[in-house]
Each structure stands twice: as C-alpha cells, then as structure tokens.
Amino acid sequence: MGALWGSVFLQADESFPATRDDTVMAVGDQAYLDLDVFWGCYGLAAEWITPGKRPSFTCAWTQIEMEVDSREISYNGQRVFMGSEVIATETGWAIDRIDAEKVLAPLLSPSIYRATAREVKTIVLDAGHGGKDGGTANAGRKLKEKTFTIDVVKRIGGILSQQGYNVVYTRRDDTYLSLAERALVGKEAGADFFVSRHFNAAGKKTVKGVGDLCDDALASAIHLQSRSALE
Numbered sequence: 025m026g027a028l029w030g031s032v033f034l035q036a037d038e039s040f041p042a043t044r045d046d047t048v049m050a051v052g053d054q055a056y057l058d059l060d061v062f063w064g065c066y067g068l069a070a071e072w073i074t075p076g077k078r079p080s081f082t083c084a085w086t087q088i089e090m091e092v093d094s095r096e097i098s099y100n101g102q103r104v105f106m107g108s109e110v111i112a113t114e115t116g117w118a119i120d121r122i123d124a125e126k127v128l129a130p131l132l133s134p135s136i137y138r139a140t141a142r143e144v145k146t147i148v149l150d151a152g153h154g155g156k157d158g159g160t161a162n163a164g165r166k167l168k169e170k171t172f173t174i175d176v177v178k179r180i181g182g183i184l185s186q187q188g189y190n191v192v193y194t195r196r197d198d199t200y201l202s203l204a205e206r207a208l209v210g211k212e213a214g215a216d217f218f219v220s221r222h223f224n225a226a227g228k229k230t231v232k233g234v235g236d237l238c239d240d241a242l243a244s245a246i247h248l249q250s251r252s253a254l255e
C-alpha cells in the first residue's frame with residue numbers, strides 16, 4: 025500500500041469546498057461544485073487538452089483528465105467513473121458535490137480518510153443475483169452469474185473469517201433478494217464494509233480486468249489492489 029499512496033500527497037485545506045455551502049450551486053435537484061474552486065483547494069493547475077471540452081488538472085504527482093458531459097475521468101492514467109457527468113457552467117465547469125466528496129476527495133487526500141477511518145470488523149459479503157435472478161449468462165455453456173458469485177463469496181468469506189473478521193452473508197444459497205433486502209442485511213449487521221460480488225460479460229475476448237463501483241477511499245484502494253494483483 026505504501027507505493028500506492030505515494031502517488032497522492034495532497035492535503036485539502038480546512039475550507040474543503042464540499043463542506044462550504046457558498047461554493048455549491050443547484051442544478052436541477054443536484055448540488056454542484058465549481059471545479060476551479062475545488063481544484064484550488066488541492067493546488068492543481070488547470071489547462072485544456074481540448075479547449076472547452078477536455079480540461080486537465082495536474083501537479084507533480086497527480087494528473088486528472090475530465091471531459092464535459094462525461095462521467096469518465098482519467099486519474100493518473102486509470103479510468104474512474106463518477107456518478108454524474110461534468111457539466112459546463114457560465115463560468116467554467118462543475119461536478120456533482122457527491123462525486124467531489126466521495127470519489128475525488130478520497131483519491132486526492134487519502135490520509136485524511138485514513139485518519140478518520142474506523143477499524144473494519146464486520147464485513148458483509150453480497151453474492152450478486154440469486155434465485156429467479158440469474159444475472160448475466162453464458163448460454164452456450166449454460167453458466168449463470170449467480171452460481172459464480174456465491175462460489176467466490178463463500179471462498180472470500182472463509183479467508184476473511186480465518187483472518188478474524190466477522191463475516192455476514194446476504195445469501196448463502198440460491199435465494200432471490202431485492203437490493204433493499206441486501207442493504208438491510210448490511211445495516212442490521214452494522215457492516216463496516218459491504219462488498220457486492222458480480223461478474224460482467226463482454227462480447228469481445230480482449231475485454232478483461234476488474235471494475236468496481238465504490239463509494240469511498242477504502243473501496244478505491246481495494247480496487248487498485250485487485251487491479252495490480254491481476255496485472
């Protein structure tokens with residue numbers, strides 16, 4: 025992990041913009057942050073890759089590329105997807121406040137999040153799909169995603185239990201659960217960490233890798249670890 029965090033060094037100052045209402049603008053029912061204000065807190069310099077379309081933000085250790093009207097950003101060469109698109113505003117561009125708080129800030133200042141992180145004791149493992157919901161399928165080989173998710177989740181659970189974690193499963197057999205029911209298991213267990221296991225399918229054999237939907241710095245770190253484990 026040391027090398028991983030070596031690539032990011034920045035500390036947000038005390039007036040992190042996502043906590044200041046005067047920098048937030050309402051667009052529809054979403055709250056957006058002006059990107060210039062946001063980057064200013066981290067000391068990143070802005071320049072255009074494509075004028076009016078692709079801004080880039082850099083310092084010695086970090087390079088972030090964004091695109092107006094896109095959720096996809098490049099963070100030190102790695103593809104990261106935000107929840108909402110970058111939008112153009114009258115004065116520049118803006119990002120959703122939740123993306124600023126939950127996606128970008130943990131990437132840019134992980135030390136802040138590590139300092140406040142609680143110890144992980146209870147991990148809820150969620151095997152995607154189940155029962156009537158088979159997930160994606162390999163029709164030719166009659167394989168369903170739900171079979172692989174439960175298999176992998178049980179293996180991961182065994183390893184984590186051995187390491188002393190309190191492991192809770194959303195399902196242990198071929199049962200259908202709604203998303204709300206899965207979330208409730210996590211809530212009732214007092215989960216410190218919730219991992220939902222899925223497998224994606226693609227038409228091309230060249231497509232491979234790990235994709236994570238994550239909502240905080242720890243999940244981002246685990247994604248980077250799983251990626252480097254694959255490479």
Ligand SMILES: [Zn+2]
Nearest residue numbers: 152159222223
């Ligand atoms: Zn799935």
